[in-house]
Structures are given as C-alpha cells and as structure tokens.
Amino acid sequence: MLDxxxxxxxxxxAKKTLAKRGEGLDLDAVLELEKQRRLLLQKVEKTRAxxxxxxxxxxxxxxxxxxxxxxERIKKQEAELKEVEELFYQKLASLxxxxxxxxxxxxxxxxxxxxxxxxxxxxFSARSHEELGEILDVIDIVRAGKVSGSRMGxxxxxxxxxxxxxxxxxxxxxxxxxxxxxxxxxxxKERAMFGTGFFPTEKIEYYKMxxxxxxxxxxxxxALCAYxxxxxxxxxxxxxxxxxxxxxxxxxxxxxxxxxxGLFRVHQFDKxxxxxxxxxxxxxxxxxQLQNTVEEIMxxxxxxxxxxxxxxxxxxxxxxxxxxxxVWFPSQKRYRELTSCSHDTDFQARRLNIxxxxxxxxxxxxxxxxxxxxxIGRTIIALLENHQQEDGSVLIxxxxxxxxxxxQILPKERK
Numbered sequence: 419m420l421d422x423x424x425x426x427x428x429x430x431x432a433k434k435t436l437a438k439r440g441e442g443l444d445l446d447a448v449l450e451l452e453k454q455r456r457l458l459l460q461k462v463e464k465t466r467a468x469x470x471x472x473x474x475x476x477x478x479x480x481x482x483x484x485x486x487x488x489x490e491r492i493k494k495q496e497a498e499l500k501e502v503e504e505l506f507y508q509k510l511a512s513l514x515x516x517x518x519x520x521x522x523x524x525x526x527x528x529x530x531x532x533x534x535x536x537x538x539x540x541x542f543s544a545r546s547h548e549e550l551g552e553i554l555d556v557i558d559i560v561r562a563g564k565v566s567g568s569r570m571g572x573x574x575x576x577x578x579x580x581x582x583x584x585x586x587x588x589x590x591x592x593x594x595x596x597x598x599x600x601x602x603x604x605x606x607k608e609r610a611m612f613g614t615g616f617f618p619t620e621k622i623e624y625y626k627m628x629x630x631x632x633x634x635x636x637x638x639x640x641a642l643c644a645y646x647x648x649x650x651x652x653x654x655x656x657x658x659x660x661x662x663x664x665x666x667x668x669x670x671x672x673x674x675x676x677x678x679x680g681l682f683r684v685h686q687f688d689k690x691x692x693x694x695x696x697x698x699x700x701x702x703x704x705x706x707q708l709q710n711t712v713e714e715i716m717x718x719x720x721x722x723x724x725x726x727x728x729x730x731x732x733x734x735x736x737x738x739x740x741x742x743x744x745v746w747f748p749s750q751k752r753y754r755e756l757t758s759c760s761h762d763t764d765f766q767a768r769r770l771n772i773x774x775x776x777x778x779x780x781x782x783x784x785x786x787x788x789x790x791x792x793x794i795g796r797t798i799i800a801l802l803e804n805h806q807q808e809d810g811s812v813l814i815x816x817x818x819x820x821x822x823x824x825x826q827i828l829p830k831e832r833k
Contacts, residue, residue: 454506514733571684592692637666811827
C-alpha cells in the first residue's frame, strides 16, 4: 500500500516514478476519492457533534424531532462515506509500489548486472533434466500425471536425498548469518495474501479452499511477512531475519503453453525463502546482502549464473526493486530464473500494519525484503543438467556431499 500523504504532497514525482512501469495508473482519481472521503468524514463528524450537543438540551418534542432528523442524516452520510471509502481503498490497493531510481524502465528492459562462471562446453549432446531423470531413475513425471495431472512430478531415490541435502546445507549456511529457521503454514487467510501484495492483482494464480476461506500460499514469503501482523517491533532488534521452508502451490494460470514439460514450472514445489524486516535506514544494505548470499549459494553449487535487474514493468505489485538470478540450463542453451530477491520498502508493512519504534518513541512502518534461497525442484534440475557426464551420471557439488552421503548419481543400469 502506498502512503496517501506522500502521493498528495509529491504527486508530480509519484506520477513520473510510476510511469516507469508503463501502466495507465490514474493517481488523480485516487486523490480525488481521498478528498471526497475527507470532506464526507468532516460532514459526519459535524453532524455527530450537533447531535451530541442537542443531547445536552432539555427533553422536548422539538428536541426529539430534531434528534431523529440528525440521526437519519448521520445514517445517510455514513452510508455515503462507506461507499466512497471502499472505492478509495480499492483504488489505492490497486496501485503498485514506486520503483527505485536504479530500476530500468519498461523501455530499457532487463539489465544484466553481473555474470559468474562459464557455461560448460560439453563434448557430447547435453541431456535435458527429463532425460537425466529417466536415466538415473530420480524423477517420475509420467506416474505423477496419472496421480495429479500436468505440471507435477515425483522426486525419488537420490533426488529425494538431494532435496533434503539442499535444505540442510541452507540451514547450516544461513543460520550462521543470523537467520531464524521456521517451517511455516501453507494455508493462509486472505488478509495475508492481500497484505503481501499478491492480492488483488494475482488472485487468479492461487488455489482457494472455498469451504474454509483459506488459500494455498505460493511462497513462504506470505507466512513470514504476515508473522508480525499488527505488531510494533523494537528498532534495536532489527533487522529480523527469517528462513522459511514450505511447500508452495501455484496454478500457473498465466503460463499456458510455457515450460509444459519436466519440472521447471510446476503446480507444487518446495522452497526455502529468506525474509527480512529492516529499518528504513538499513534496508537497502540488507537487500544487497541478501543478493550476495544468493550468489554465494550459486557459487557453492557451481552453477553458472547471471544477475538481472528487473525492469519496472515486470516488477510485482509490492516490489520497489528486484534482482533475478538466472542459471544456465545446457539443454535450453540459455539462462533461466532460479531465484528472485526483492525489496518491497514499506508497501507490505502498511497493508499488514507492521511498525517499529525508534528510541525517541516515534513509529515508522518497517521495510520488508525477501529472496529465494532455493526453489528446491528447480535447483535440482539445474544441478542435474550442469553437472551431467557423458555416461549419463551426475556429479554432486562438494558443498552438498556431506549431506547427500554420495558424490555422484549413476545411471540405473549401473546400479
């Protein structure tokens, strides 16, 4: 949620900043509704004051008649105020966050900030993760289709070990960086989805449990962000860093025809998410540290990557800035997104009413940051493709070997 006071006092700057997104956002209409809301509120308060003053008068038929008229007027004014307020908050909630000055605009497009590692040149035809999954007997998409339909898969044998090896590796690495580990709920209330900015713009992407009025979250970010809803945090305890593990669920309604084979884009997957509550003063430094941590993980896993600065038109509603870390996929001969690191300023905190208290007692909305540590399934298929050998075997990066208990995965016919 944007700060309406900021919009009112900095309308020209806000218009120019939001124009980077390339969307037709009508700030004037929002401010006009806010003006109507304030005027109606003043009317209601004035009429209430008149009624309260009348209540001090000596009882009489005339006083009673006037009191009834004022009561009816208040009822009518409150109904009008409610209607305008609902429309105002609806319009305000539809506005995305203001992009940071360092974010490319929609005309420039994605900007590559850095690259690391050299994509391997294979002396053989690189296999896809689907082929490797079958050769190694670690992925079963056919049977998953029978059980659950499209965009689903089983991880089995060494791939199952790899999943938990990645989780243990990340727990060890990130708790040393003062992240508090959590296993979070995947069923969340609508307020949590709205508060994190996924609703209303992306509502179609999520599964709803209609009978219970709950939603299956598409990321641990939702539960982690909503953890401190309606709380006031102590500035001295910031930043608060959380590490959440959860299964994630996405309908992929907007991805028809894209990545329909394999495990790259699925309806259910496990993920480890980093989330930070920070003061306004320290939040941008924390953001860069989050991205640096992602890059450390990619290097530990020996995955060639590039970091891209996402243009304003591709930012999610809550994002002021986002880096995607894209890993090389040999079978596709291109870089694909593996993690996203986002700075959401106070956008989510305003919706969820999460503030922090300064030493002088004043209050501010906290800044929220989040980043994928590992989308487990997608990381596994990146490992399979990048570390494959000519005989179909796959080598395990040293950083994971103490957690897997093995250094390579051999084709099933060799077992």
